[in-house]
Amino acid sequence: MLYIIGLGLSDEFDITVKGLEAIKTCDRVYLEAYTSILTVETSRLETFYGKKVIIADRDKVETEADEILKDADKVNVAFLVVGDPYGATTHTDLVVRARELSIPVTSIHNASIMNAIGACGLQLYNFGQTVSIVFFTETWRPDSFTLASTRILAKGCILYVSLQAAQQLIEIEEKRGEGAYHPSKTLAVGVARLGSSTQKIVCATLEQLASEEIDLGAPLHSLVLVGRQLHFLEAEILRGFAYDLESLNSILIDEYKLTE
Amino acid sequence: MLYIIGLGLSDEFDITVKGLEAIKTCDRVYLEAYTSILTVETSRLETFYGKKVIIADRDKVETEADEILKDADKVNVAFLVVGDPYGATTHTDLVVRARELSIPVTSIHNASIMNAIGACGLQLYNFGQTVSIVFFTETWRPDSFTLASTRILAKGCILYVSLQAAQQLIEIEEKRGEGAYHPSKTLAVGVARLGSSTQKIVCATLEQLASEEIDLGAPLHSLVLVGRQLHFLEAEILRGFAYDLESLNSILIDEYKLTE
Numbered sequence: 001m002l003y004i005i006g007l008g009l010s011d012e013f014d015i016t017v018k019g020l021e022a023i024k025t026c027d028r029v030y031l032e033a034y035t036s037i038l039t040v041e042t043s044r045l046e047t048f049y050g051k052k053v054i055i056a057d058r059d060k061v062e063t064e065a066d067e068i069l070k071d072a073d074k075v076n077v078a079f080l081v082v083g084d085p086y087g088a089t090t091h092t093d094l095v096v097r098a099r100e101l102s103i104p105v106t107s108i109h110n111a112s113i114m115n116a117i118g119a120c121g122l123q124l125y126n127f128g129q130t131v132s133i134v135f136f137t138e139t140w141r142p143d144s145f146t147l148a149s150t151r152i153l154a155k156g157c158i159l160y161v162s163l164q165a166a167q168q169l170i171e172i173e174e175k176r177g178e179g180a181y182h183p184s185k186t187l188a189v190g191v192a193r194l195g196s197s198t199q200k201i202v203c204a205t206l207e208q209l210a211s212e213e214i215d216l217g218a219p220l221h222s223l224v225l226v227g228r229q230l231h232f233l234e235a236e237i238l239r240g241f242a243y244d245l246e247s248l249n250s251i252l253i254d255e256y257k258l259t260e
Numbered sequence: 261m262l263y264i265i266g267l268g269l270s271d272e273f274d275i276t277v278k279g280l281e282a283i284k285t286c287d288r289v290y291l292e293a294y295t296s297i298l299t300v301e302t303s304r305l306e307t308f309y310g311k312k313v314i315i316a317d318r319d320k321v322e323t324e325a326d327e328i329l330k331d332a333d334k335v336n337v338a339f340l341v342v343g344d345p346y347g348a349t350t351h352t353d354l355v356v357r358a359r360e361l362s363i364p365v366t367s368i369h370n371a372s373i374m375n376a377i378g379a380c381g382l383q384l385y386n387f388g389q390t391v392s393i394v395f396f397t398e399t400w401r402p403d404s405f406t407l408a409s410t411r412i413l414a415k416g417c418i419l420y421v422s423l424q425a426a427q428q429l430i431e432i433e434e435k436r437g438e439g440a441y442h443p444s445k446t447l448a449v450g451v452a453r454l455g456s457s458t459q460k461i462v463c464a465t466l467e468q469l470a471s472e473e474i475d476l477g478a479p480l481h482s483l484v485l486v487g488r489q490l491h492f493l494e495a496e497i498l499r500g501f502a503y504d505l506e507s508l509n510s511i512l513i514d515e516y517k518l519t520e
Contacts, residue, residue, distance in 0.1 A: 009369055013278040016268060016370070020277060084371055086378025092493045099500055107379055109269055109371030109455050110276070111344055114384050116369040118346025124374050130385045195369050233352045240359055 002072045002098050004091060006084040006110030009195030011040045012048040019108040023049050026078040030056040030068055032091070065097045072103045083112030113194060113222055120189040120201055120224055121237025165223040166190070166210035183207040185255045187226040187248070189241065192216035204243035205251065214243055230256050262332045262358050264351060266344040266370030269455030271300045272308040279368040283309050287335040290316040290328055292342070292351070325357045332363045343372030373454060373482055380449040380461055380484055381497025425483040426450070426470035443467035445515045447486040447508070449501065452476035464503035465511065474503055490516050
């Protein structure tokens with residue numbers, strides 16, 4: 001059996017009881033290490049599981065799938081994934097290859113940023129498409145994802161994952177002028193280290209979130225653009241995360257047409 | 261401290277190690293029982309936790325929030341939620357009330373249908389808005405959610421949660437004629453008991469899924485409408501869930517413009 005096991009958001013204790021029990025039956029334990037970052041060292045996982053953990057980088061998963069799957073029709077093998085197995089990246093190749101080899105696959109699910117982001121107070125039902133923003137460099141500053149955001153903002157919220165996302169969004173809007181959002185009129189929620197004991201959630205304008213006044217601290221970071229159709233209960237939760245409650249209330253009234 | 265703890269998708273072993281440890285420190289343990297259904301009896305939870313579990317129906321949470329929060333500034337209280345605490349329903353009132361009483365709140369996240377549905381092979385990034393479909397009765401057959409689906413299908417997928425969803429969608433399209441989807445040309449994925457040992461995933465046309473040929477078995481059920489922009493790797497995973505591979509391949513070529 002190949003177990004694909006989600007580790008959840010933050011540390012070794014975020015695994016499910018079911019996932020932990022499955023690991024204990026496995027002959028080999030791989031940790032997928034190229035799409036996400038756990039906030040703990042691999043050695044802490046090894047101590048907690050009582051098993052050696054083999055790091056599987058992108059090369060290994062793509063070119064050595066057969067090594068990972070070796071004998072998995074006879075013994076149990078665990079493939080650990082930060083978040084949920086199908087959270088942001090599907091491990092399609094590995095699943096397809098296992099299927100070709102008639103190896104049974106069991107997925108053990110867990111929280112990922114894709115559902116836990118609901119902690120910011122906005123209804124997941126109303127979220128639009130999700131976009132990853134690459135880090136800008138001096139010479140590489142892609143802006144094509146704004147096409148998606150422009151379409152989606154009218155109906156809900158959109159989630160970006162990047163440390164510098166707020167600043168980059170402002171720069172892209174200045175360049176393209178599509179009116180997808182406005183630095184001082186569009187609200188956004190900055191979320192850092194979700195699910196950890198140092199989790200931080202701040203609601204402010206894009207401009208404020210891009211400034212040095214707001215320091216979310218260490219990664220991982222997410223940014224949610226607040227769509228125009230905001231429910232008053234969503235607004236109430238956002239107020240609890242306000243960077244500046246007075247200016248937040250003004251924007252809720254003037255731009256989001258909510259009464260106090 | 262008020263702990264809001266996600267129980268995950270299926271049984272008592274889907275709780276995280278962190279969630280289980282938190283429960284063990286709690287003086288009172290409430291189980292939210294009105295928005296979701298766990299597939300196990302409460303007594304199994306009580307045995308596993310070694311704690312009495314108090315059922316909190318909608319009335320209790322709305323009218324007796326202060327009873328749930330009583331002394332939570334001095335002792336720990338757990339509020340258990342099937343799925344993730346913020347998966348489908350935010351427990352806004354309870355969080356807002358705790359904040360008013362200066363009671364600290366810690367959320368312990370878990371998988372919910374909102375992220376685990378990625379198991380069907382479609383990229384979560386591309387999902388559109390999510391809609392709950394109410395059960396039709398003889399006299400009450402609301403169809404207003406098709407407004408949302410019509411807008412969204414062009415770009416991705418949409419998830420419905422209902423046992424009879426496929427049949428209801430066909431009926432609504434016949435009535436409204438918006439061309440949002442087509443009984444024999446639109447692919448959908450039926451997902452039953454996700455995360456349990458009896459999980460079932462079937463990809464077929466809406467018409468096939470609505471027919472008696474396909475029996476997904478006991479609830480809970482979800483239905484994903486497959487959007488027009490399908491990646492070939494997504495299609496490859498869908499083939500593994502095919503009800504009828506030959507007709508699925510024809511539709512992928514004719515309607516979704518994918519080559520084999």
